[in-house]
Amino acid sequence: MKWILASSSPRRKELLKEMGVDFKVIPSHEPENRKRGESPSKFVRRLAVLKARSIANKIKSEEDEHLVIGADTIVVLRGKIFGKPRSVRHAGNMLLQLSGKMHRVYTGVALINSKSGKVKSGLSVSKVYFRKISKDEAPKIGGKHLDKSGSYACQDKVDRLVNKIDGDWQGVMGLPIKLVKKLVR
Numbered sequence: 001m002k003w004i005l006a007s008s009s010p011r012r013k014e015l016l017k018e019m020g021v022d023f024k025v026i027p028s029h030e031p032e033n034r035k036r037g038e039s040p041s042k043f044v045r046r047l048a049v050l051k052a053r054s055i056a057n058k059i060k061s062e063e064d065e066h067l068v069i070g071a072d073t074i075v076v077l078r079g080k081i082f083g084k085p086r087s088v089r090h091a092g093n094m095l096l097q098l099s100g101k102m103h104r105v106y107t108g109v110a111l112i113n114s115k116s117g118k119v120k121s122g123l124s125v126s127k128v129y130f131r132k133i134s135k136d137e138a139p140k141i142g143g144k145h146l147d148k149s150g151s152y153a154c155q156d157k158v159d160r161l162v163n164k165i166d167g168d169w170q171g172v173m174g175l176p177i178k179l180v181k182k183l184v185r
Contacts, residue, residue, distance in 0.1 A: 004025070004067070006026060032047055041106055075150030077098060109122050109124070131160065
């Protein structure tokens with residue numbers, strides 16, 4: 001079975017490559033709108049399924065069977081969802097809110113068989129502990145990460161924002177490989 005990643009995220013591509021599978025990338029361009037009253041866990045799982053399903057539907061007439069992987073990641077602090085920032089200023093404000101605190105990172109993952117339409121989905125939730133960030137450094141750091149939920153990258157060694165992660169660090173990066181392997185089995 002051929003694999004397709006329904007995301008253009010460089011971090012997700014990197015993590016999937018580490019798994020040792022051959023895959024191609026077909027980004028999903030589904031809108032990431034939250035439904036009224038939707039919990040963070042339901043939100044990311046629904047988006048992961050939506051993204052994978054949009055690609056599976058596009059390729060279902062192909063002769064080959066594909067496993068389509070969709071994922072979505074959000075940062076949550078005290079019930080408030082931090083998605084991708086709208087600007088450098090917005091990114092800096094997000095980081096200042098996260099400064100010195102623990103927040104959670106939710107990553108929803110969905111696998112869809114393009115022929116059968118069978119869906120498997122799961123959720124990774126990790127606690128992330130941030131160091132204190134100054135008002136001067138927040139926009140500088142956030143400006144580098146405008147494509148990431150919460151305006152940061154846990155793997156960025158220069159910024160050193162993360163003091164500790166309780167949970168799956170790959171989930172914080174955007175694709176928890178242990179969960180992907182579990183869903184494949």
